[in-house]
Amino acid sequence: MFFPISGAHISPIYLAVIGFFIGILGGFFGVGGSFIAGPALRAVGLDWNFAVGTDLAHIVGKSVVAAKRHRALGNVDLKLGLIMAFGTIGGAEVGAQLIQMLKRAGNVNLVVSVVSIAVYLSISTFMIWESRKTLSQTRLPSGTVKGAKAKHDPSAFKHVTSGIQRLRIPPMITLPASGVTISLWIILLVAFVGGLFSGFLGGGAGYIRMPSMVYVLGIPTHLAVGTDLFEIIISASYGTFSHAIKGNVDILIALVMHTGAALGAQIGAISTQYFAGPKIRLAFVPLPLIGAVIVIYTLMTGHKL
Amino acid sequence: MKKETAKTLRAFLIELVIYAVLVVGYFFLVLHFLGEWLHHLETRHRYTYGGVAILLIIGQAVVLENVTTLLLRLLRGRSE
Numbered sequence: 001m002f003f004p005i006s007g008a009h010i011s012p013i014y015l016a017v018i019g020f021f022i023g024i025l026g027g028f029f030g031v032g033g034s035f036i037a038g039p040a041l042r043a044v045g046l047d048w049n050f051a052v053g054t055d056l057a058h059i060v061g062k063s064v065v066a067a068k069r070h071r072a073l074g075n076v077d078l079k080l081g082l083i084m085a086f087g088t089i090g091g092a093e094v095g096a097q098l099i100q101m102l103k104r105a106g107n108v109n110l111v112v113s114v115v116s117i118a119v120y121l122s123i124s125t126f127m128i129w130e131s132r133k134t135l136s137q138t139r140l141p142s143g144t145v146k147g148a149k150a151k152h153d154p155s156a157f158k159h160v161t162s163g164i165q166r167l168r169i170p171p172m173i174t175l176p177a178s179g180v181t182i183s184l185w186i187i188l189l190v191a192f193v194g195g196l197f198s199g200f201l202g203g204g205a206g207y208i209r210m211p212s213m214v215y216v217l218g219i220p221t222h223l224a225v226g227t228d229l230f231e232i233i234i235s236a237s238y239g240t241f242s243h244a245i246k247g248n249v250d251i252l253i254a255l256v257m258h259t260g261a262a263l264g265a266q267i268g269a270i271s272t273q274y275f276a277g278p279k280i281r282l283a284f285v286p287l288p289l290i291g292a293v294i295v296i297y298t299l300m301t302g303h304k305l
Numbered sequence: 306m307k308k309e310t311a312k313t314l315r316a317f318l319i320e321l322v323i324y325a326v327l328v329v330g331y332f333f334l335v336l337h338f339l340g341e342w343l344h345h346l347e348t349r350h351r352y353t354y355g356g357v358a359i360l361l362i363i364g365q366a367v368v369l370e371n372v373t374t375l376l377l378r379l380l381r382g383r384s385e
Contacts, residue, residue, distance in 0.1 A: 001336070004344040012332055057362050064366035065373075237359050244347075244355030251343060251358040255335060255365055259328045262369035263321070266377075 006050045006250035019260030027066040027268020030210045030225035032059040034203025035291040053248030057240045062261040067229040069269035075226030077177040085234035087191025095199020120292035131282035153220040153277035161218040178219045221277030320376045
């Protein structure tokens with residue numbers, strides 16, 4: 001099928017199937033899935049700039065579906081999501097400026113690649129350590145569990161999270177939906193760092209924000225997934241508009257991709273009810289690793305996936 | 306438990322088929338009626354295009370979420 005905006009010929013079935021799989025990941029883990037969508041769009045000949053912008057547009061739609069479903073399951077903290085959106089947008093702008101500075105210095109590719117590999121590997125290593133330790137220390141119900149039991153969310157890192165929550169830097173914000181009271185500045189800092197990586201490394205940076213919400217802010221995993229998706233709607237919409245006015249969005253491709261993603265996101269979101277927090281975190285571990293492998297491949301071969 | 310899983314799987318497969326038919330029809334409608342207009346907007350009025358792009362993707366998300374929820378409800382209701 002011919003898409004006149006980007007001038008690309010792509011099978012709509014391919015787009016819907018890719019969208020479906022990324023939708024499942026997004027609904028289950030609260031991530032945008034750019035590390036798969038970007039290479040998948042590039043693989044069928046879409047220019048890199050269109051792959052980035054179009055992926056962001058499709059992320060908006062997928063996040064609407066998944067966040068709506070998570071909201072019905074009681075997994076969205078609207079207040080937290082709205083506050084985080086400000087920090088994320090600010091961070092994304094600073095990240096984009098950093099990229100421009102590195103471009104002028106002439107070593108953007110190497111710096112971004114090394115930073116991203118270090119970040120991805122650190123997240124995976126930490127999460128595998130924490131979730132395995134938590135699972136070995138806690139008795140979780142065996143087999144599949146549904147509802148409140150599945151939301152039981154112990155963490156081996158809880159003592160550090162509690163210490164962060166005790167930092168009384170006014171104004172303090174109470175988040176009744178998450179059962180947390182924490183300084184506004186810490187929330188903004190977490191969102192800013194997520195946005196910074198989003199602007200610096202590309203994509204939605206859910207691989208950083210979702211774990212940060214759990215380990216730094218102390219948000220239960222299910223709520224972190226749902227709230228991250230809600231927050232992504234706002235920040236990805238901003239990113240989509242910004243890319244669209246630069247001519248980097250083929251909305252027709254995003255709409256076709258989203259037909260598969262809408263179904264996948266629902267399945268992913270519903271599936272979270274059957275898993276306890278530490279199990280979701282353990283299953284999350286391969287995602288940043290896939291990101292790291294893609295960057296290492298790009299560094300070694302010179303082909304940008 | 307196994308019977309329930311089989312029921313859910315069957316409902317999901319039926320949903321997938323109905324959904325696929327709806328989506329194929331939708332592809333042709335959107336690409337046929339909106340393709341040229343969006344292309345024109347993208348080349349001439351970038352700011353309008355940016356706004357329309359966001360409205361379209363959010364609108365589609367809301368409609369598809371309602372369609373899948375309705376299909377799931379209808380099929381679950383029938384299989385029980």
